[in-house]
Amino acid sequence: MFTITELSNERINSIVTEALAFANGKSAKIEGEVFCSNLFFEDSTRTKTSFDIAERKLGLQVVPFDASNSSVNKGESLYDTVKTIESLGVNLVVIRDKKDRYFDELNDIKIPIINGGDGTGNHPSQCMLDLMTIYQEFGKFEGLKIGIVGDVKHSRVANSNAEALRRLGAKVYFSGPEQWFDEGALINGTYLSVDEMIKDVDVLMLLRIQHERHDAKMSFSASEYHRKYGLTKEREKAMKKEAIIMHPAPINRGVEIDDDLVECERSRVFKQMQNGVFARMAILKEALEKEGYTFK
Amino acid sequence: MFTITELSNERINSIVTEALAFANGKSAKIEGEVFCSNLFFEDSTRTKTSFDIAERKLGLQVVPFDASNSSVNKGESLYDTVKTIESLGVNLVVIRDKKDRYFDELNDIKIPIINGGDGTGNHPSQCMLDLMTIYQEFGKFEGLKIGIVGDVKHSRVANSNAEALRRLGAKVYFSGPEQWFDEGALINGTYLSVDEMIKDVDVLMLLRIQHERHDAKMSFSASEYHRKYGLTKEREKAMKKEAIIMHPAPINRGVEIDDDLVECERSRVFKQMQNGVFARMAILKEALEKEGYTFK
Amino acid sequence: MFTITELSNERINSIVTEALAFANGKSAKIEGEVFCSNLFFEDSTRTKTSFDIAERKLGLQVVPFDASNSSVNKGESLYDTVKTIESLGVNLVVIRDKKDRYFDELNDIKIPIINGGDGTGNHPSQCMLDLMTIYQEFGKFEGLKIGIVGDVKHSRVANSNAEALRRLGAKVYFSGPEQWFDEGALINGTYLSVDEMIKDVDVLMLLRIQHERHDAKMSFSASEYHRKYGLTKEREKAMKKEAIIMHPAPINRGVEIDDDLVECERSRVFKQMQNGVFARMAILKEALEKEGYTFK
Numbered sequence: 001m002f003t004i005t006e007l008s009n010e011r012i013n014s015i016v017t018e019a020l021a022f023a024n025g026k027s028a029k030i031e032g033e034v035f036c037s038n039l040f041f042e043d044s045t046r047t048k049t050s051f052d053i054a055e056r057k058l059g060l061q062v063v064p065f066d067a068s069n070s071s072v073n074k075g076e077s078l079y080d081t082v083k084t085i086e087s088l089g090v091n092l093v094v095i096r097d098k099k100d101r102y103f104d105e106l107n108d109i110k111i112p113i114i115n116g117g118d119g120t121g122n123h124p125s126q127c128m129l130d131l132m133t134i135y136q137e138f139g140k141f142e143g144l145k146i147g148i149v150g151d152v153k154h155s156r157v158a159n160s161n162a163e164a165l166r167r168l169g170a171k172v173y174f175s176g177p178e179q180w181f182d183e184g185a186l187i188n189g190t191y192l193s194v195d196e197m198i199k200d201v202d203v204l205m206l207l208r209i210q211h212e213r214h215d216a217k218m219s220f221s222a223s224e225y226h227r228k229y230g231l232t233k234e235r236e237k238a239m240k241k242e243a244i245i246m247h248p249a250p251i252n253r254g255v256e257i258d259d260d261l262v263e264c265e266r267s268r269v270f271k272q273m274q275n276g277v278f279a280r281m282a283i284l285k286e287a288l289e290k291e292g293y294t295f296k
Numbered sequence: 297m298f299t300i301t302e303l304s305n306e307r308i309n310s311i312v313t314e315a316l317a318f319a320n321g322k323s324a325k326i327e328g329e330v331f332c333s334n335l336f337f338e339d340s341t342r343t344k345t346s347f348d349i350a351e352r353k354l355g356l357q358v359v360p361f362d363a364s365n366s367s368v369n370k371g372e373s374l375y376d377t378v379k380t381i382e383s384l385g386v387n388l389v390v391i392r393d394k395k396d397r398y399f400d401e402l403n404d405i406k407i408p409i410i411n412g413g414d415g416t417g418n419h420p421s422q423c424m425l426d427l428m429t430i431y432q433e434f435g436k437f438e439g440l441k442i443g444i445v446g447d448v449k450h451s452r453v454a455n456s457n458a459e460a461l462r463r464l465g466a467k468v469y470f471s472g473p474e475q476w477f478d479e480g481a482l483i484n485g486t487y488l489s490v491d492e493m494i495k496d497v498d499v500l501m502l503l504r505i506q507h508e509r510h511d512a513k514m515s516f517s518a519s520e521y522h523r524k525y526g527l528t529k530e531r532e533k534a535m536k537k538e539a540i541i542m543h544p545a546p547i548n549r550g551v552e553i554d555d556d557l558v559e560c561e562r563s564r565v566f567k568q569m570q571n572g573v574f575a576r577m578a579i580l581k582e583a584l585e586k587e588g589y590t591f592k
Numbered sequence: 593m594f595t596i597t598e599l600s601n602e603r604i605n606s607i608v609t610e611a612l613a614f615a616n617g618k619s620a621k622i623e624g625e626v627f628c629s630n631l632f633f634e635d636s637t638r639t640k641t642s643f644d645i646a647e648r649k650l651g652l653q654v655v656p657f658d659a660s661n662s663s664v665n666k667g668e669s670l671y672d673t674v675k676t677i678e679s680l681g682v683n684l685v686v687i688r689d690k691k692d693r694y695f696d697e698l699n700d701i702k703i704p705i706i707n708g709g710d711g712t713g714n715h716p717s718q719c720m721l722d723l724m725t726i727y728q729e730f731g732k733f734e735g736l737k738i739g740i741v742g743d744v745k746h747s748r749v750a751n752s753n754a755e756a757l758r759r760l761g762a763k764v765y766f767s768g769p770e771q772w773f774d775e776g777a778l779i780n781g782t783y784l785s786v787d788e789m790i791k792d793v794d795v796l797m798l799l800r801i802q803h804e805r806h807d808a809k810m811s812f813s814a815s816e817y818h819r820k821y822g823l824t825k826e827r828e829k830a831m832k833k834e835a836i837i838m839h840p841a842p843i844n845r846g847v848e849i850d851d852d853l854v855e856c857e858r859s860r861v862f863k864q865m866q867n868g869v870f871a872r873m874a875i876l877k878e879a880l881e882k883e884g885y886t887f888k
Contacts (some may be wrong), residue, residue, distance in 0.1 A: 021583040033649070035645060035648070037641075043365040044365075045361065045362065045365055045366040046380060046384075049333075049359060049360075049361065049381070050384055052359055053331060053359055053384055053385055053386070054358065056331070056357055056359070057329070057385075061346055063641060063644055063645055063648070064360060064641075064644065064656060065637065065641065066637065069635040069637055070637040071638075075842075075844075076842040076843075077845075080841075080842060080843065080845075084638060084841065084842075084862075084865055085641070087862040087865035087866045088641055088642055088645055088865055088866070088867065088868070088869055089645055089649075089869050090645070101860075122321065202763060205669075226672055238301045249376075249380065249381075250376060251372075251376065252371075253373070253376075270379060270380070270383040271382035271383075273380055273384055274384070276384070276385055277385055302717075339661040340660055340661075341657065341658065341662040342676060345629075345655060345656075345657065345677070345680055346680055348655055348656065348681055348856055349627060349655055349681055349682070352627070352653055352655070353625070353681075360656060545672075545676065546668040546672060546676075547668075547672065548667075549669075549672075566675060566676075566679040567679075569676055569679035570679045570680070570681065572680070573680055573681055
């Protein structure tokens with residue numbers, strides 16, 4: 001699985017359903033001895049650990065791979081590295097790489113590849129866990145109002161989510177510093193001010209401020225961002241009774257969201273992490289079943 | 297388990313007894329699928345590997361965690377990182393951190409936390425393995441004479457050991473460069489010169505010289521330290537017949553102890569490492585049983 | 593196992609036979625709980641991962657070891673580090689180190705040590721997988737003509753292979769830049785020009801150009817090397833019908849070998865990686881059986 005775009009609504013629904021089954025206690029163990037490896041060429045402890053646990057829960061053997069010491073750093077191509085891992089007998093890989101659509105050069109790899117995030121493009125497993133968290137709450141996507149606040153244009157998560165949610169019948173709104181929005185960022189939703197958006201949405205998705213990306217063009221401080229676009233205590237009070245708050249983490253406390261709200265009643269931030277393992281189990285299981293592996 | 301201070305004598309005795317049972321061949325495997333992770337934000341291959349093996353011997357699934365790539369380095373708080381690991385479904389964590397009493401900010405974490413060492417404060421699993429090694433040798437603590445040589449003030453190990461041994465009825469003596477001792481360092485024992493101490497003690501615990509900490513104030517060279525305070529071949533001959541030598545390792549050979557004595561008959565240096573796995577098994581098992589997990 | 597020199601022809605044949613059995617689907621699982629660890633003080637993801645998978649396939653528990661954080665970097669001797677790992681209860685170690693014949697200082701270690709490569713000296717597991725790949729193809733060593741192209745003098749692989757193949761009855765030829773060859777490099781074979789060699793050999797072994805080692809003395813560019821000594825499309829056409837191409841990887845595509853030939857019909861490059869796991873299984877099993885461990 002590389003992108004959300006390639007997934008039909010049916011397939012999304014099927015993965016969400018399986019993920020919810022895992023969340024509700026279903027277990028599945030692969031039959032036989034199956035090896036997988038997580039090739040993370042960009043740091044992401046959270047996503048890597050989530051995949052690692054999902055793989056172990058499915059009974060896979062996880063072969064460690066240290067990207068920082070790999071031959072890729074000595075100039076070997078990604079293709080040759082993955083082909084090597086495949087030759088060594090690994091049966092499935094999860095890959096995260098800084099390069100957009102890195103998977104386009106991996107067509108000749110025969111084992112399943114799960115996209116753990118590519119550049120600023122796609123992050124389908126994060127998207128699936130977000131969808132699952134929303135469905136778990138509301139039992140549907142159709143007709144929901146979703147607000148996404150932050151740098152939509154540079155966010156893997158926001159792009160995938162907005163596209164999938166729109167296709168599944170939800171209405172998507174965006175907010176954040178206006179200079180971050182152009183036509184490209186508004187394909188799947190409409191721009192609103194934070195205060196207009198907040199009182200109307202069922203789901204408020206806050207994106208992480210990528211200090212590392214914006215240092216140059218960010219014309220405002222962290223506290224200014226919080227005051228203008230962040231979820232303050234006042235704004236939280238304006239939200240609808242059943243509305244929930246989501247954030248892909250790691251959170252900049254006091255920037256995207258008030259410190260005290262991170263674990264408030266309507267926050268699903270840590271629930272998302274919990275769901276991430278179940279969503280990834282569903283994604284891995286689907287990929288392995290397609291290859292003929294069976295589970296008991 | 298965070299500190300030795302919090303452990304009653306009864307609990308210490310119970311853990312030592314269980315650790316000795318493991319050393320004598322007892323095995324225990326946890327029932328069900330239980331995940332743990334070792335979050336070492338300060339390097340310590342020895343302690344980390346010891347916990348890792350203890351965990352595997354108990355049948356736990358060890359989820360790798362690479363602190364150097366974690367979000368903690370991107371400014372995430374320790375609390376948020378540990379809360380994330382908990383949310384991902386990890387059932388127990390071992391933590392080592394440079395910060396004294398890092399665990400004070402982790403009160404809201406629900407899964408058991410084992411202290412793998414904090415700052416210069418506590419290192420309870422090292423203490424338990426030292427106590428176990430002494431008990432294994434003498435069958436008691438009461439009335440034993442223990443000599444500790446080195447920078448007691450800055451040593452996690454020395455502080456915990458001295459406190460526990462005193463409480464368990466042993467008599468503790470300290471030695472080393474006098475400028476390293478002040479009132480704070482002498483709460484649990486009495487200062488003696490190395491040569492006075494050495495002929496009288498049942499257990500001689502040598503501490504590692506922390507070159508990194510003393511470079512500035514160390515007014516003597518490594519060979520000078522060895523001559524004045526180290527265990528030379530001459531001093532070893534002055535020891536009582538049944539007395540043993542201990543060292544937490546890694547050893548500076550020829551500094552704290554003569555190269556040829558590291559594996560001499562009365563040295564328990566590598567025995568301590570071996571015991572470390574059993575002591576940690578006992579600590580982990582106690583923590584897990586308290587949570588309702590069972591072993592077979 | 594430290595060097596190929598210490599292996600009798602009988603032992604080589606026995607390991608190759610076992611490795612081929614594994615390649616043909618034989619499985620072997622160790623009885624009881626056995627721990628191993630891969631101590632790689634020099635980076636080599638490929639070799640480390642290959643050992644890791646071989647170990648798991650044999651049912652060993654692989655204890656992670658991060659050399660970059662180990663006490664060796666704080667001045668601890670290799671002996672003390674390995675003795676520590678042994679004391680912690682690890683039953684077998686694979687070691688790779690930059691130092692030639694590092695194993696000479698490890699005589700007092702009681703657990704089996706498998707050499708994963710030392711300095712520029714020995715790399716016996718790579719040698720065994722190469723021998724296995726050749727035997728798999730031709731069913732014999734006697735009478736085969738083997739051509740090795742590259743910096744034989746500085747190559748662990750080339751030295752071990754040339755010695756073993758000569759002893760097993762093959763005829764070895766070397767080629768590459770003449771300044772890389774002196775008497776020391778020609779003990780086990782004869783120098784030929786690439787074009788003379790290529791039309792005559794059954795096996796063409798290409799060595800990796802070690803840019804890092806030759807930068808100073810390399811008086812030719814990568815493309816010049818390719819043209820003068822590399823396997824170009826023209827040269828490949830001059831090879832005998834049944835002849836095969838081997839390379840220890842990672843490959844510098846377009847230098848040692850034309851990009852399009854890496855996966856050509858007569859290339860065994862990825863087959864070698866696949867065989868590496870089976871060769872290492874055979875090596876590990878032999879070492880463990882010698883210690884009294886049994887497999888089912």
